[in-house]
Amino acid sequence: MNLTKAKIISNEQISLRYYHMKIAIPDWSVSEVQAGQFFHIRTTDDFSPLLRRPFSIYRINELDNTLEFLYLVKGAGTKRLAERKPNELLDIFGPLGNTFTIPEMSRGLMLVARGVGIATLSALAFAAGKKGVPCFAILSARTKEDILVEKELNEVGIKTFLVNDLDSTSDLANVKVMAEELINSKQVDSIYTCGSKRLSILMKDMAEKHQLFAEIALEENMGCAMGACYACVCDIKEGNEIQTIRICQDGPVLPLKKVVLS
């Protein structure tokens, strides 16, 4: 892991609430970054907010040694991040955390993302594309405008299914039908989810029912991201034992069947 001053190449608003940032890494190769990992970023050079904020890697570009992030403008930190300009230096710490697993001989991946959860899952989709593993993505958002990176995913051969709250297509029952169809058609045998508790619970049930490999990327508030502050804990259940783990150390990618979601 590295503490780096990366150069901001671009930082653009891509919809009402979401931004896309591209940064150039000067002194180490982005080939060491993997899907699922995240960076802990100082959103501003002054001290408000003081704490770094965690962001998953959205895209890794080995050709020009750049990294891309997608982020939702939510509170103080992301508001400051959205004000950052091209050519400024961005203080990043990472890559941190573990990575997604694509099982050997996987028939296909089903990604189920809500909102900016697709940032984290896109990196996996691009990695699957490189390996030649088919990938299908159910993208859920409040509105059609909040659906992110559909075009970018389609361009690399990922089939997308779009649902939103305004026309009620994002209802759990509808998403369940879509996911069942993909599973029953035998096109997918591995499930990945990020960004919604209720979709994660649904995917956990479906993975259990169909005995499929499944992972979740968790996005809790984080303090130090080095395991010291215990801000980002979650519960894991194995058998009858419940264990509390730190997402920054043991995650953010975890086996869906073990994570306590209720």
Ligand SMILES: Cc1cc2nc3c(=O)[nH]c(=O)nc-3n(C[C@H](O)[C@H](O)[C@H](O)COP(=O)(O)OP(=O)(O)OC[C@H]3O[C@@H](n4cnc5c(N)ncnc54)[C@H](O)[C@@H]3O)c2cc1C
């Ligand atoms: C592994 C991981 C990956 C993630 N990836 C993404 C991603 O790709 N895209 C994305 O949009 N989001 C992602 N998130 C979520 C993202 O980190 C949060 O949305 C972001 O931290 C919000 O920061 P904020 O300051 O805008 O929001 P806030 O809600 O204001 O702050 C977030 C946290 O900081 C604390 N805080 C707020 N103000 C201060 C202050 N002045 N001083 C100290 N602490 C303060 C809050 O108590 C809260 O814990 C990810 C989270 C994790 C854990």
